[in-house]
Amino acid sequence: MNDEILQRIQQVYGVENWSAGYFDINPKGNIIVHPAKDDPRYVDLKGLVDDLLAKQKMQLPLLIRFPQLLTSQLRTLSGAYQAAIAQYGFQGQHYPVFPMKVNPRREVVEEFLRDSSRCRVGLECGSKAELYAAVAQDQTSESLLLCNGFKDEAFVKTALLAVQAGKRVTIIVEKLNELKMVIKLAQQTGVAPWIGLRAKLYSRGSGKWASSGGESAKFGLTTSELLDCVRLLRETKLDHRLKLLHFHIGSQITDIKRVKNAMKEAARVYAKLRQIGCGIEFLDIGGGLGVDYDGSQTRFESSVNYTVQEFANDVIYVVKGVCDDEDVPHPNIVTESGRFMTAYHTVFITSIRDEIETFAEDKPEVTIDDDDPQVITELKELFDGINGKNYAEYYHDALEHKDELHTQFNLGLISLEDRAKGEVLFWETCARALKESEEDSFPDDEFEALKTILAQKYLCNFSLFRSAPDSWAIKQLFPIVPIHRLNELPSDYATLVDVTCDSDGKIDKFVDLKDVKDTLELHKWKDGEDYYLGIFLTGAYQEVMGSHHNLFGNPNEAQVVIDSDGRYHVTKLVQGSRISDMLLFARYDKAQLLEAYRKQLAARVEAGALTQEAADQLAAEYEAGAGKGTYLE
Numbered sequence: 001m002n003d004e005i006l007q008r009i010q011q012v013y014g015v016e017n018w019s020a021g022y023f024d025i026n027p028k029g030n031i032i033v034h035p036a037k038d039d040p041r042y043v044d045l046k047g048l049v050d051d052l053l054a055k056q057k058m059q060l061p062l063l064i065r066f067p068q069l070l071t072s073q074l075r076t077l078s079g080a081y082q083a084a085i086a087q088y089g090f091q092g093q094h095y096p097v098f099p100m101k102v103n104p105r106r107e108v109v110e111e112f113l114r115d116s117s118r119c120r121v122g123l124e125c126g127s128k129a130e131l132y133a134a135v136a137q138d139q140t141s142e143s144l145l146l147c148n149g150f151k152d153e154a155f156v157k158t159a160l161l162a163v164q165a166g167k168r169v170t171i172i173v174e175k176l177n178e179l180k181m182v183i184k185l186a187q188q189t190g191v192a193p194w195i196g197l198r199a200k201l202y203s204r205g206s207g208k209w210a211s212s213g214g215e216s217a218k219f220g221l222t223t224s225e226l227l228d229c230v231r232l233l234r235e236t237k238l239d240h241r242l243k244l245l246h247f248h249i250g251s252q253i254t255d256i257k258r259v260k261n262a263m264k265e266a267a268r269v270y271a272k273l274r275q276i277g278c279g280i281e282f283l284d285i286g287g288g289l290g291v292d293y294d295g296s297q298t299r300f301e302s303s304v305n306y307t308v309q310e311f312a313n314d315v316i317y318v319v320k321g322v323c324d325d326e327d328v329p330h331p332n333i334v335t336e337s338g339r340f341m342t343a344y345h346t347v348f349i350t351s352i353r354d355e356i357e358t359f360a361e362d363k364p365e366v367t368i369d370d371d372d373p374q375v376i377t378e379l380k381e382l383f384d385g386i387n388g389k390n391y392a393e394y395y396h397d398a399l400e401h402k403d404e405l406h407t408q409f410n411l412g413l414i415s416l417e418d419r420a421k422g423e424v425l426f427w428e429t430c431a432r433a434l435k436e437s438e439e440d441s442f443p444d445d446e447f448e449a450l451k452t453i454l455a456q457k458y459l460c461n462f463s464l465f466r467s468a469p470d471s472w473a474i475k476q477l478f479p480i481v482p483i484h485r486l487n488e489l490p491s492d493y494a495t496l497v498d499v500t501c502d503s504d505g506k507i508d509k510f511v512d513l514k515d516v517k518d519t520l521e522l523h524k525w526k527d528g529e530d531y532y533l534g535i536f537l538t539g540a541y542q543e544v545m546g547s548h549h550n551l552f553g554n555p556n557e558a559q560v561v562i563d564s565d566g567r568y569h570v571t572k573l574v575q576g577s578r579i580s581d582m583l584l585f586a587r588y589d590k591a592q593l594l595e596a597y598r599k600q601l602a603a604r605v606e607a608g609a610l611t612q613e614a615a616d617q618l619a620a621e622y623e624a625g626a627g628k629g630t631y632l633e
Contacts, residue, residue, distance in 0.1 A: 008489060018294060028487065030486065031045040036071075056558070059631070060532075065346050065559045065560070077337055078121075083309065088317050091330035095143070096337070097334055098342075100130040103543055110137070124336050125147055128158060131155065135165065146246075160189055169193045171195060175221065176228055199223075199247045200222055201265050230276070248286030254303060259315070266319075267283070268326070270323075274326075282332045286335075291304070293476070296513050302477040342540045345539040348534065351461050352531045366383075382394050382425075391437060392437075398433070437450075455518075457506075461631055462555070465502070466553070467542060467546060467555060479511045479535075480534070481533070483532045484532060502550070555576045579628055
């Protein structure tokens, strides 16, 4: 691959901007994956997909999990805080905690805990199901098990089971009644967990989740409620179990200034509580550490204007300054940076299956007959005469002729064949106008919109609602890149549609360094040729937030590790959802469905419309169909 092509490809897809050092392009034009930043080892993603499809008999769509990237991100996070602690002479320690809501898959949780001895990584749970799974996980004696969210007695009792198993369980109180319940159960059982208080700060984050912080936030105790909790703990002689102050100002904070403001306020609350005799040892700053999805390093909602080291420096520096000013001990810092920890570790692979045509480029040339309506003749003249000087004028004329064409059709003045001929001429004229505009140094903005209209619409074998739901729900941008052919310049503009029966099942906004693109540059696709697309940075939230819209289930999954010698091996394969799985999800009984179908066939046999042999064959095919995957084969 020559340097000019590589430079252009990097501009188009921005791999080096958003990849954080994990993804790159090799001389073959294939995306490669490194197990850690600055690690020379890599796996060729196209070669890996080919092997999974051919040797492992997997099918697309395919989720590929790289657990080494989880470990790398955890160590990057921990290293940033350790560096900040050393730089500023901070007396506390850093305790990273993984919030299970971000990605509760066992493979993810166990991978983090496998490295817990190095980083003291713990777990955060926000539901009884998450807590039940967390209780049985092996953790180091130093790491924390945090219980967030609204709680009932069953939740608290499960947490007490973890206390008796030797875990450092901290129940974080969201409201005063929760604390009363915890105290009651502690007195009844004689088992007291650590207590944390969640403060509702005035400060707010920035970006899509800014509203989750501030005075109107869903969670947190007001100042007066914090003091009521302290008073109640003292009255019940449990104030020595108050160990942690927690706050959260929102996920994916885009602006570092918001972090500084929140840290000042939270550190001041911590200091004042220490001054009235509360033995709080931990300050839990929640999540918020963002991921630069588009690589622009800006305050844009899909980016962040800071690095992880800048984030950690600001946290440590601000908290230290306030504590020194108030003459209180430095707290241990707890972080719940789940998005940062998990986003990079999965790549979702899909393929183009078909094209949904706006107009047919390969139609034979339109010929004009003597009896053609005048609007058709004039459209043909526009098509034949358009050039670099008149393309804008001719494009506007074509728009007027298209309206006239449809008006005459609605009045019954032209035939269906005439309408088809006129539409072909209109779209071909638009295509020529767009091509001429791309040669113009200063084209009008309307031709950017025309580019979107004329873009190829490619049908891809996946469900947006299952595998990248935030793209639909909150317009989150994910980097989307062909995983091969990157030694060629792309020639087409496209948008992507999924296989669901929903008009919202499409991606028409794409990552760009300076803007948000309405189209994605792709190579010329031909029916029958493999063309694989990777959707990157989907490791946070997408798996757990995805829905079963249209009863499309989970994709096939592979877990891949890169060895010390640079070779990779597949450590785990997980079969995607079968039709039978989704029937069970929707509460259908497969046996009852089969029996109902057999009754329908029996009626046909009795009526003489089918032979018994044919009916038996049809029933067997229907039964076997339940074992197939839910996506296109």
